[in-house]
Amino acid sequence: MQQSELDFINTLRQSSRYIEQHRGKTCVIYLPGRFLLSRDSVTQFSQDVGLLYNLGLKIVLVMGASPQLDHAFSEAKIDWRLHHQFRITPTELIPLFQQTIGLLRSQLEATFSQANCQQPNPPTLVSGNWVIAQPKGVIEGIDFQHTGKLRKIRHQSISDCLDSGQVALLTPIAYSLTGEVFNLNTLEQACEIASAIEADKLMIYGSPQQLKDLPKQLSIPQLNRIMSRPANNEQARLLTQVSHTNNKVKRVHLMDQDNPSALLLELFSRDGSGTLIFSDRYHQLRDASIEDVGGILGLIEPLEQDGILVKRSRERMELEIDNFIVIERDQLIIGCAALYLNDDNMAELACLAVHPQYQGQELGSELLKAIEVKATENGANKLFLLTTHTHHWFIEHGFNLANVSVLPDKKQSLYNYQRQSKVLVKTL
Ligand SMILES: CC(C)(COP(=O)(O)OP(=O)(O)OC[C@H]1O[C@@H](n2cnc3c(N)ncnc32)[C@H](O)[C@@H]1OP(=O)(O)O)[C@@H](O)C(=O)NCCC(=O)NCCS
Secondary structure, eight states, X not given: OOHHHHHXXXXXXXXXXXXXXXXXOEEXXXXXXXXXXXXXXXXXXXXXXXXXXXXXXXXXXXXXOHHHHHHHHHHTTOOOEEETTEEEBOGGGHHHHHHHHHHHHXXXXXXXXXXXXXXXXXXXXXXXXXXXXXXXXXXXXXXXXXXXXXXXEOHHHHHHHHHXXXXXXXXXXXEOTTSOEEEOOHHHHHHHHHHHTTOSEEEEEEOHHHHTTOOSEXXXXXXXXXXXXXXXXXXXXXXXXXXXXXXXXXXXXEEETTOTTHHHHHHHSTTOSSEEEXXXXXXXXXXXXXXXXXXXXXXXXXXXXXXXXXXXXXXXXXXXXXXXXXXXXXXXXXXXXXXXXXXXXXXXXXXXXXXXXXXXXXXXXXHXXXXXXXXXXXXXXXXXXXXXXXXXHHHHTTOEEEOGGGSOHXXXXXXXXXXXXXXXXXXX
């Protein structure tokens, strides 16, 4: 078999678990106007959305149009006025505004039709008056006129549209209950809609400025820390919008708008391509079961080879699996630890390990905490361990160096004086 065929099969195997995981999930995707400037990116994106649709995802698209509006108005030799980064939309500009957005929407629909013509079940794009707008109003003496803000979302109608097998498309155009046309910020719309329909995912294409120096994953506390010292104003605005969704949308993905493959990479590879902001527990800490033996062995084998952990055979691991807890992420074991209870209230912690790619995210501390809770629940008042490489880490986590003589008798008799492990003890 050729290498390219092997690569293909391996990739398919690795991504297949996500297919079931994403089926039936709702995903709101924000497309900034800049993304829509590249015809190739839009074609690729349309095909990918067709694929997601056929894999059972329910999709809402929210499209921006800033560069297209800038272009249309500069062609017409009209200056947009801005106040606090927001456009002021006077009544006389509304026809050109509607025309520009209408054209852009029509181009997107055309690309969708072409890109999905090979699909057995091509998605249909549907727009509607789902968003009710109200005037932004007069701020600091400046009347924003037809620049609006979101008043209400007919979220049930959007959900009904998705349930009936269509892809919902929203644009900057929204209407008030008095029938006036308003120009709405689409990033804000995307965040609000994702919250209103309690989407499983909000996926946002961002600019290099907005994504500057963001790590691959952010919990909500980490997001708040970055928001207190953002890289630039654009990033601050994006993260502020996103932070408003955190109770309703479990996962927000920030993707590079210049990478047309970002959407599929983000959804079908373990580590994605951009930044994931999660408000749920992205990983799961739980008791190990016999099915985890292979995963734990895979995690600790390199550490055994380096002499950091004592070698355990598969048979021993199978016998002792009830002593283990694991952290699982997307069906991969990325952390483990074991607890051995003794008769004399002194419990042993062993085999603490975190996958190298996930170290430094306090998973080790989380495992240690869980072991301490388990030990206390089982009546232990001291936790000890033997380590050759990691005593500083344990000292920083409340352990003290101790003499071999403090160990339970059975453990003392098994102590390997050649290995010269350090003994650490913590009072619980
Ligand atoms: C020790 C270990 C479990 C920590 O996991 P983790 O999820 O990275 O832990 P945390 O995120 O809570 O802590 C990370 C910090 O510990 C530090 N650290 C990691 N290994 C260390 C060591 N051997 N000695 C001292 N500090 C260490 C890191 O530098 C980091 O410090 P920083 O926050 O100042 O950058 C992980 O490094 C590991 O699996 N090591 C190999 C296996 C091992 O030694 N197990 C213990 C034997 S029982």
